[in-house]
Amino acid sequence: MRTVPISDADDPRVAPYVSIRERDLAGRSDGRFIVEGKVTLSILLERSRFEIESVFIGRSRLEPLSEILAQVPPEVPVYVAPQAVMDQVAGFPIHRGVLACARKGQPFGVEKLLDAETLLVLNGISNHDNVGAAFRNAAAFGAGGVLLDEQSCDPLYRKSIRVSAGAALWLPFVQAGQGEDHITGLQSAGFDIWAMTPRTTAAELHQLKPSAKTAILLGPEGPGLEDALIDRCRPVRIAMAGGFDSINVATAGAIALAYCHATSMAGDD
Template identity: 85%
Template sequence: MRIVSISDADDPRLAPYVSIRERDLTGRSDGRFIVEGKVTLATLLERSLFEIESIFIGQSRLEPLSDILALLPQDVPVYVAPQNVMDEVAGFPIHRGVLACARKGEPLALDALLEAETLLVLNGISNHDNVGAAFRNAAAFGAGGVLLDEQSCDPLYRKSIRVSAGAALWLPFVRDGQGKDHIGRLQNAGFDVWAMTPRATAAELHQLKPSAKTAILLGSEGPGLEDALIDRCRPVRIAMASGFDSINVATAGAIALAHCHTCSVTGSA
């Protein structure tokens, strides 16, 4: 490992880690993103789609992380600093004491997802926790990738990665364009697009058998999907108790993905 001891919070080598909370909120223009925590660091090193640039950890974390850090390419520096220096650089207490910086690289094209049997499609999902949870669910139930419109949150936002349990680092995704264009591309590629909606006239999920290629389309919390998008797809609803028709968007995605996964395993609807 290339260990570099840091004692000064103004060390220029730590520039990617300065005030990470504010930079997350305002967006990064340099193609970098930050990973936080031991679990996501392990995923970044073991199966990530992205190139790691550096690691920044507290002194007390060096020995406990030795097995994970042994996976690092020799040219990747591990910056090690006292906890107070790390907190000063980040701009808030880094209780986990583990950060890493990676590069996004060239984004995937939509064609890279079209061979999948099941896709999760997110439209206007503006909450980072929901995006992260959606990725975790997609990974858990075997989706081949995630397609997001450009209004949805960046899955490589630090909190989204953490909530996804690292799935956002290895599950293929495309974040670009508009929902109406996505639907057309998916349908032309042979996908049956299920628009999740509380409409009473929509088909009930448990009565459906997934097609050979199925895309599950989710809209934002509150307003949900626009009628114009739903009308271009197969409207599907999750049966709920009388007088209640709404659940968290990531939970709705999990239920629909689990149904598709179960059907693919058992061969039944």
């Protein structure tokens, strides 16, 4: 482990970490992204497909994180700073005292996902917490990957990674195109696409049997999926108590994914 002391917030070596909240929201154009926290740093080092560029930690975290930091490749610098300097660089208090910078590299093509039995497809999901939770659910219930349209937020946004419990760092995903393109491509590849909707005319989830290849399509909270997209797929709803017709989008995805996973496991038995 190559530790490098940082005593000045203007040190150019920690430039990727400057004002990270504002830079993340504005969108980074340099192919980098920031990971925050002990758990996600561990996953970035142990099973991520992304190249780590540097680590930036508070001085007090050096000893407690020694086992994790021992996994940092020798050519990757570990910048160590007093907490006050770290906070000044980041632009807000970094309570966890753990940051890392990685590179996105070349994105996957959609063909990377087409051999999966179950996919999660996100359309217009602009909330970072929901995207992160959707990735966590997809990983928990054995989805083979996640397909996002261009309007959905970046799963490698710092908060999305943290909410995903690091799943966004290793679960295959593709972010490209529009919902119409996704439906056409997935149907051509043999996927039965379940468009999750509160429509009363939609089939109830528990009455369905997943196909050999099933894609769960989720839309934004509030407006939901556009009718034109739903009508090209199999409309599916989750039965709920009377007088209530909607739940959080990530929760809806979790229920549908869990049902597919449980049904698949029962079939294997």
